[in-house]
Amino acid sequence: MSLPGHTKCRTEYIRPKTALLRKIRGSRSRALPDRALVNCQYSSATFSTGERKRRPHGDRKSCEMGLQLRQTFEAAILTQLHPRSQIDIYVQPLRGVVSLQVLQADGGTYAACVNAATLAVLDAGIPMRDFVCACSAGFVDGTALADLSHVEEAAGGPQLALALLPASGQIALLEMDARLHEDHLEWVLEAAAQAARDVHTLLDRVVRQHVHEASILLGD
Amino acid sequence: MAAGFKTVEPLEYYRRFLKENCRPDGRELGEFRTTTVNIGSISTADGSALVKLGNTTVICGVKAEFAVPPTDAPDKGYVVPNVDLPPLCSSRFRSGPPGEEAQVASQFIADVIENSQIIQKEDLCISSGKLAWVLYCDLICLDYDGNILDACTFALLAALKNVQLPEVSINEETSLAEVNLKKKSFLNIRTHPVATSFAVFDDTLLIVDPTGEEERLATGTLTVVMDEEGRLSCLHKPGGSGLTGAKLQDCMSRAVTRHKEVKTLMDEVIKSMKPK
Numbered sequence A: 001m002s003l004p005g006h007t008k009c010r011t012e013y014i015r016p017k018t019a020l021l022r023k024i025r026g027s028r029s030r031a032l033p034d035r036a037l038v039n040c041q042y043s044s045a046t047f048s049t050g051e052r053k054r055r056p057h058g059d060r061k062s063c064e065m066g067l068q069l070r071q072t073f074e075a076a077i078l079t080q081l082h083p084r085s086q087i088d089i090y091v092q093p094l095r096g097v098v099s100l101q102v103l104q105a106d107g108g109t110y111a112a113c114v115n116a117a118t119l120a121v122l123d124a125g126i127p128m129r130d131f132v133c134a135c136s137a138g139f140v141d142g143t144a145l146a147d148l149s150h151v152e153e154a155a156g157g158p159q160l161a162l163a164l165l166p167a168s169g170q171i172a173l174l175e176m177d178a179r180l181h182e183d184h185l186e187w188v189l190e191a192a193a194q195a196a197r198d199v200h201t202l203l204d205r206v207v208r209q210h211v212h213e214a215s216i217l218l219g220d
Numbered sequence B: 001m002a003a004g005f006k007t008v009e010p011l012e013y014y015r016r017f018l019k020e021n022c023r024p025d026g027r028e029l030g031e032f033r034t035t036t037v038n039i040g041s042i043s044t045a046d047g048s049a050l051v052k053l054g055n056t057t058v059i060c061g062v063k064a065e066f067a068v069p070p071t072d073a074p075d076k077g078y079v080v081p082n083v084d085l086p087p088l089c090s091s092r093f094r095s096g097p098p099g100e101e102a103q104v105a106s107q108f109i110a111d112v113i114e115n116s117q118i119i120q121k122e123d124l125c126i127s128s129g130k131l132a133w134v135l136y137c138d139l140i141c142l143d144y145d146g147n148i149l150d151a152c153t154f155a156l157l158a159a160l161k162n163v164q165l166p167e168v169s170i171n172e173e174t175s176l177a178e179v180n181l182k183k184k185s186f187l188n189i190r191t192h193p194v195a196t197s198f199a200v201f202d203d204t205l206l207i208v209d210p211t212g213e214e215e216r217l218a219t220g221t222l223t224v225v226m227d228e229e230g231r232l233s234c235l236h237k238p239g240g241s242g243l244t245g246a247k248l249q250d251c252m253s254r255a256v257t258r259h260k261e262v263k264t265l266m267d268e269v270i271k272s273m274k275p276k
Helices: A060-076 A107-124 A150-154 A182-217 B002-008 B010-019 B100-116 B148-162 B212-217 B245-272
Strands: A005-007 A015-024 A037-042 A086-095 A133-140 A143-146 A159-165 A170-177 B035-039 B047-053 B056-067 B078-084 B125-127 B131-143 B164-170 B177-186 B194-201 B205-208 B220-226 B232-236
Touching: A037 A060, A060 A086, A060 A107, A060 A159, A060 A170, A086 A107, A086 B131, A107 A133, A107 A159, A107 A182, A133 A150, A133 A182, A143 A182, A159 A182, B002 B010, B010 B212, B035 B148, B035 B245, B047 B148, B056 B148, B078 B100, B078 B148, B100 B131, B100 B148, B100 B220, B100 B232, B125 B164, B131 B148, B131 B164, B148 B194, B148 B220, B148 B245, B194 B212, B194 B245, B205 B245, B220 B245
Parallel strands: A005 A143, A037 A086, B078 B131
Antiparallel strands: A015 A086, A133 A143, A133 A159, A159 A170, B035 B047, B047 B056, B056 B131, B125 B131, B164 B177, B194 B205, B194 B220, B220 B232
């Protein structure tokens, strides 16, 4: 029996505009002697949600998102190559979901943040093990769906956020909420993984094109 | 060779260019960087605009909410600007509470709104003493390469032109506000203030639209805000080297020309937008 997986490659439903990276050399009180410290900060623009957010920094959701991003990227960045340094990743979504509920589903935000941050880390020239590609997935009406839109998230079914290192197929981060029968987990996971691999193809193409253009400009 | 000289003696490097009346990026002393504007891209905001002045990128999002008008002005609404310079736009900013530069910029924008009367606050009143609109204008800098004030003013103006407010009526019986989302109207923008910033070099030379590097090497800055009838809305000269009256007049005439350029650009963009 095979369940059809709908892979909706909706590019930029939520659009984190810039994930920027800085490498700070020099001593910090928390500097680690053998590897780099990865620090991620997530702050949404006050106009990015349906109701104006009054505290864009330091609130629980932003902290949680920052922590998840940090854990994802610690798995991917080759931190041993830069001891006693700090890598800062700042993500700022400008347009988000229009949320009518207090508890806002944010699997889609996480995926968009990870994909944007991957490109930013590559742009900064920080060595990574592999791309990190993420996608959300859910289970609605007996079908596994990838890249959930807001309406689908609001339907209240189980949702999964997956961050994948495509070359090795290793999962960097997996988060799921709501109840899902274990028989269905495989399909949902496969839908998310397939969508993440599609994102990887896109990111790979974009990076190669960019490098190609940059090398032409440098006159190689 | 040139890169080495630039690192060791940045001011001398710049002076060499200024002597030939041009700048390292090829511009003349009175020339602005390429300005691009994108209006209405953020669908979750009531009005939005993205402005790029060379590399400097500022996005403005306007959100409208209800509030009770102030007791001393019961028929006025509020316009609340806020400029955010997050660490992602430049390595000179740290995360945490707004730094000095962000606060100065926020105050500058508030002054521009107040002085130039872009919007009559009376237009924002729905029911005198009971209900009024408050427009939160949040400006976020995404990339800092100098001349943040010009970019912010332009972004604010473009975003306000994009704002559409729904019609609100107060139900007589329940005295609750009823919002009609189907009927939306644009704000009445009365004036179009445009800012022009200058940097002063070596106490004598004035250059227009400084980049981040130029701002760091400058000995003073000046920002002039003009509206379409040649009226001065705001003059911001925070210390720095002194300027003669004649130089100030030159700056004002440049500001007038800049106003025409910006207004043409904005009208073009608004005309090209498909009506919703």
